[in-house]
Amino acid sequence: MTDETLPTRSDRVAGGARGRRSGLLFARDVLVVVVIALLVAFLVKTFVVRSFYIPSGSMENTLQINDKILVNELQPSVFPLSRGDVVVFRDPGGWLPKSPPVARNPLAQAADTALTFVGLSASDSDDHLVKRLIGLPGDHVVCCDASGRITVNGTAIVEPYIVLPPGQKNAATLAFDVTVPKGRIWVMGDNRYDSQDSSRNQALPGHGFVPLDHVVGRAAVISWPVGRWTWLTDYPEVFRGVEEKKE
Template sequence: MPHTPGEPDSTPQKPPKKKRPFWQELPILLGIALVLTILIQQFVGKVFLIPSESMETTLHGCTGCFGDRVVVDRVTYDFTNPTPGDVIVFRGPQHWTEHEIAPQDTGNFVTKTLRGLGSLVGFAPPDERDFVKRVIATGGQTVQCCDPQGRVLVDGKPLDEPYVHWTDPANPVQQPFAPVTVPAGSLWVMGDNRNNSCDSRCQGGGGVNGTVPVGDVIGKARFIVLPPSRWSGVSDYDAQHPAALGAPAWQQGLPLGAGALLAFPALAAGRKLRRLAQRN
């Protein structure tokens, strides 16, 4: 029946929908944050656990200490190649892993799932055999050790390497190796803990077999996120060109934090869509 002006409107009104309490929305927020975190880590930046002391003291992985968790930028190398001084995470090339015994697949479905989720956010070692080292030379360059002062040479020029850690500071001597010309599309990598790292010098027997194809690089280590006492950027000091400065590590941010921040606007957008659907 049409409403007559001046008369009270008898049309039944829908009671306003009560806003869902925060404790009910919290699981939704956490779920969205987790999904966004996984997506961000797969395509933008991933958190890795450092299980080895080969990068001391730049990255902690020492026996008995809390290993560093680092954010690895997975975007930069989609547009450019690794350069000298970059700290990179990469899959072990065939020459590095061909003699290793494959890890046993133990645990039930729940254990495997939890371990997989843990590796995604850096609280468990990743399943694949990944390594973290510093780029010393790139394709076409010749690297060798050492000059009379015990320094690594690239194309005959000594490197300035302030990041090198000596297990015995009173005896800063590293093992010499013959000149190696790095193949095009490959990298020569070494650990900062120079006398306690099996890297391009020894992996695969050393030489060309010790180089790492650029295609095996997962990303660039940008920021230490755990433990809190170690919060800092990861140095990408170019020992070939000491005056060159890398991009600030803080630009990459923390994937988990980004996921949590993005969860709120995503939930708000979901609410708006539900309201529009109810009106229609």
């Protein structure tokens, strides 16, 4: 007697085929989701937010060596920058020494390339600088007054974020008296006597100014380590009394 509830061979073959098709459809859906996620991550990294790490102490104590920051790329591409913003920018030319080549095994290099692609790593951090924006296009920036302060458009600013060596009062290592050209900004590190900033690069062809099209964006937050997570402020009270000047 035959039990009609038992699957026949053809039923088992059909069931196996359906299982394989289901597996292939599942794999396809997973692949599509992964590709879309990578594309979204790439677009976010390219146009909205990007990660960088801090390789030097030029922005201490605001930023520490090996901090990781998230940079808002909508400034200045969509929204304007403000005095006091912490900005990341490409080397305008000659500000940084040539980085020695770093030997990596192929697996580590591939992993870092992939993470950089989606914005989770920052393999080009050594080719960029991070400084605080002091002068906008058209600003007259001078250092220093009798009290060692920088003046912007004739107004002395008191900068609570800067670090000066004991016995030093001047807010810059070198004197300057500049008017920021159109399409340029004047930037300085918070650790004023250990920073390759605008004041230190006046002798270069760019005279210490940073082209706006070199600015990647405004550093918005310290994302790592967790214990240092914080929003980065532009200290609006420092520049509140500075009058605007046309370019």
